[in-house]
Every structure is written in structure tokens, then in C-alpha cells.
Amino acid sequence: MIWSIAWRNVWRNKVRSIIMIVAIALGLVAGVFSIAFMQGAVDARIESATRSEISHIQIHAPHFSENNETGLYITQAKELSEKIENLNDLEAASYRLIAEPFIMAAHGTGGGKMLGIVPEKEKRVSNISQKLVEGTYLEKDGRMPPVLIGEKLATKLKLKVGSKVNVQMVDMSGDLSSKGYRVCGIFKTVNTSFDETNLFVLYDDLQKQLAMPDDVAHEIAMICANADDLETVKSKVQQLAGNNDVQIWKELNPEMSILTESMDEYMYIFILIILLGLCFGIINTMLMAVLERTKEIGMLMAVGMNKRRIFSMIMLESVMLTLSGGVIGVFLGTLITKYFETAPIDVSAFSEGMEKYGYASQIYTSLPSEMLVTITILVIITGMVSAIYPARKALKLNPAEATRTE
Amino acid sequence: MKIIQIKNLHKIYNSDSVSVHAVNGVDLSFEEGEFTAIVGPSGSGKTTLLNIVGGLDEATEGSVEVDGVKINELSARKLTDFRMKNIGFVFQAYNLVPVLTAKENVEFIMHLQGANKNDREARTTELLKAVGLGEMMNRRPSKLSGGQQQRVAVARALASKPKFVLADEPTANLDSHSTENLLDIMELLNKEENITFIFSTHDQRVVHKARRVITIEDGKIISDEVK
């Protein structure tokens, strides 16, 4: 019965309650949407990092990662990558050669990272082949070896499909080697700095230019069936990889793992700030509700409602009020978020800077459902916390209050 | 049988520099089944006396014993509980919870006492019929006249089967027709159910109905007559 009294009390002053409910709802719509937006941006970043840039797990020869030394390579790379591919948890593995070339084109020069890949294998590990804006994925056309470059580099060096570039690097024996390549295609990921610095050529072409022995690789990259349990897969891969280094993407790119891990904290802080603001409004509303009912509360105390019950009644009123706004807010927020899960928000107007850091300019919102549960619980807690002061005021009232008419 | 025993009761209000001796050495006792009016001019201490007897206010000195229990010695929690089980209250105004219907207002007390739903329903209906509101049980207080609201308050006061009912100027806000009607109902309940009523009033018509009239002035009893 206290529940029904509390609920009806919420609606005693309709205008006041509705204003508060609308305020709470709007605050939470903004909160839910912002969270979904941030999460969407981070998800896209991770997706790009794992599918286009890093993959899930990589193997390198010991110390290779320190400064990409050509002489530190994995031997029997084909056999190893086939063994790895046969693991149950694995989808695909691809072996790569890596060089740090100097690129000369008609309209400028540049540097970066050149990856020598086997297209059929690489296609299954990275999705660069699906990110082509022009040309082909390393299809040989004529005598010159093909090179696939990013759109950013193409713009910078004014390169088009068919343009020639001269690539220089230091080979295995320490000699300078120079070779001409023809641009066969241009790709574009969401990460412009990746597009500027990464070039893809055929494994065989790079092997020749670097004068590497047969069947070696600088890197084996792989994609797992289930991205949530990479640690277990990592240990299985490590058994096959001998003394080579095996690292998952979070280890390869520590800033990104910090980003994903601190994301949750940011979201909670964000929501807490919104709720803190709302808290003052609720305190005010509840205080008014108590102070205009001093006689009635005195009467309830006189006829036998004890302090605990009075306290719970005020508490319930506050929680009901807050939760009404909370439920509406979370519901509307989810609705809006659901819409933008399929229709991306174009932030290209502001994303010039964002893309440099690897953030997509089209963001699909993404809302972790456990977040909704957490928000709802936080809303209830806010209602309770906000009720403490008004409820204490109510408890200070005197039952004799009811008998004094003026 | 004595149900209330008041001994040497004093109440002094200290506000700022003035101190008011609102109840000044009252000795009184009430029997079961009484129908008693406490009269006296405004400010004579009627409300203060009733509040202390009902355990709503603390005495400065003296003791109040209800059914053998010294209520001025109970803890706040026990006192609330004691009031709920033993004393019915009818105030001049603000008697009812505006968001509850007449029926729910009466039921609520029994709910606090932990009575089960069937008992509550039966007794509420019976009481509201007894005060002549059988037809208006589902109205909220705002849809009832002042007199009808006071009758709901009487029904509510009786819901917990109290030892006695204290009513502080229950008719002060009522017109003469409603006043008479309310008094008739209280009188009937007193005669037929042997319910003890102690009420304060200014109103001579109400005083006439009482079987015992206690007159109080400046916090002292100046007469106590049984008709």
C-alpha cells in the first residue's frame, strides 16, 4: 500500500513532476546517445585495427619489432603459418616480409612500411582487399611489379593507378637496392595515417629486392574465430612458434588497449556527471513535496506510521519519480541509438583530425546492453541519494504538527 | 474500569523569552465508555492536554498511564506503535491522505497494523457504513464534504480497535448540520459499541451531547461535571 501511496504522491503535483521527469529523460537520452556514439567510434577503431591494420595475433622473430631489422626473420614461414592455420581457433594466417623503403615519385618522395604479401593468404587476414577505391589487389599487369598504396599517400605524391614509383631500401647484405613498381591500386581505410605509411607488394618481389632466402617471413599475422579469448589462442600459437615472439593486438598497440579499457570508465564518469546534475533537481522537487505536506506527514506519524515507513515512503516517491524519467530516457535513448546503428552519423566535417588517429568519419552507434542495466541501477541510486535529505527533513517533523491548524 | 490516569501533569512551552504554562497541574482519570467534552476558551490548553494524553507531545512533568502503561516512559518507536494499537485520533483538519480514497484511508491503518486483506475489507466496509458513507467509499477526500471527511476520520480512528478516541475540535470546521450529524454518529458508536470518546470543543451544541464536561482555564481544571 505504501507503494501505491508513493506512486500517487508522485502525481499530486503533475506539472512539477512532469518537468522533473522530462529533465531526467532528456539528460539520459543525451547520456545514452553519447555513450553509444563513443562506443561506436571505439568499436570502429578496434575493427579497423584488427581487420585492416594489425590483425589479432602476430609472430615476429625475437627483437624484430624493436627496429624492423631485415636480418631478423622467421624461418620455415610457410610451414609454420600452415600449422597455425590448422589450429581450431584460427581462421587464417598470412606471412609477410617487411621493409622500410624510401619512395620516389615524380612529384615527391615519402617513406613508410612496405609489406610483401601473398594475396590469397592476406585476403583472408586483412580486409585491405575490400578497401580498394581504385585499381586491383596486386594483380600483375605488364612487366613492372605492382604496388598497392593508400589514398593519402596517393594524394600526397600525386599518384594514380598506373603511376610509376621508385623504391629504395637496404637489402640483407647491407647494399642499397632500388626497384621500380607500378601502382596497381589505391586503398582507403578509416585511418589516414595508416593509409599514408603502408604499401603492399607481392611477397616474391620484395623477397627479390631484399635478397632474402626462401621460405622466410618477418611477420605472421592471423585472425581468430573468436576475438574475445585471444590469450588462450596465443599460448597455443606460442607452442608452435618456438622462440619467436607471439603478441596479441593489445600488446602490439598498447595505446589502443588503454583506450578500450578506459572507455568504460569515461562512460561512467559521463553518466555520473549527468546524474549529479539531475540529483540537485530531484532534491529540490522532493523537498518541496515534503515541506508542503508537513501536516499530512504529522498526521501519518500520529496515527501510527513509524519513521522507517515515512522514510521509505519519501524514498519510494523519489525513486519512482526518478525512475519514470530514467525509463523514458533510456528507452528513447536506445531507440535513437538503434536507428544510428544502421544509419551512420557522418562526422566528416570534424573528422579531419579524427581520421588521423584512426577514427572513422562515419560512426555507427553501438550500445552495450549491460550499460543500460548499469544506467538504470545508477538512476535508482540517484533517486535514493536525492531523497535522503528531504526524507530526513520529514523525519524531523513532529506528530503534534497535525493538530496545529494555522 | 479506568483506562486513562493522569497525575500532576505540567507542560511548559519555552519560546524565546516567554514561557507558557499550558498545562498546570492536571489530575484526571477516564473510565471506559465515557463520552466526555473538554471545554475552555482559546489558549486554555485543551489541545496541549489532548496531545500529551495521546502521546503526540511530551509532558514537562507528571505522568500519563493508559491501560496500565506509563506512555511518557516509552521510547519514540514504542510510542508510535502504542498509539497505532491503542489510540484513535480525529483532528480538526488534515485527517486524511488526499491521494487515498475513503476506503483506503481507513484500510491504511489496518495495513500498518498488519491485518490481512479480507479482514481489512470487511471492517472498512462495516465502519464506513456505520458512519453513513457506505455509498462513498471510493471517493477521494477532495470529493467529500467537510462533514463527510470528518466521518471518514472517525471510521479511520476506529479501524485499529483503539481503547479510546481523542478528537480535538472535530467539528470546528463544520456547519451546524454536519456537526450534529457527526456527533450523532459518535454518540451512537459510544452507546452501541461502548467506544470511549474524549473530545475538545468550543461549541455549546457539542457540549450538550457530552455526558461528562471538563472545563479548563489557563491550564487548570476548574470544573468536572458528570450529567
Ligand SMILES: Nc1ncnc2c1ncn2[C@@H]1O[C@H](COP(=O)(O)OP(=O)(O)OP(=O)(O)O)[C@@H](O)[C@H]1O
Ligand atoms: N508549540 C507551542 N509553543 C509555544 N507555545 C505553545 C505551543 N503550543 C501551544 N502553545 C501555547 O500554549 C497555550 C495552550 O495552547 P493550546 O493550543 O493547548 O490551547 P487550546 O485550548 O487548544 O486553544 P484553542 O481553543 O485555540 O485551540 C497557548 O497559550 C498557546 O499559545
Ligand SMILES: [Mg+2]
Ligand atoms: Mg486547540
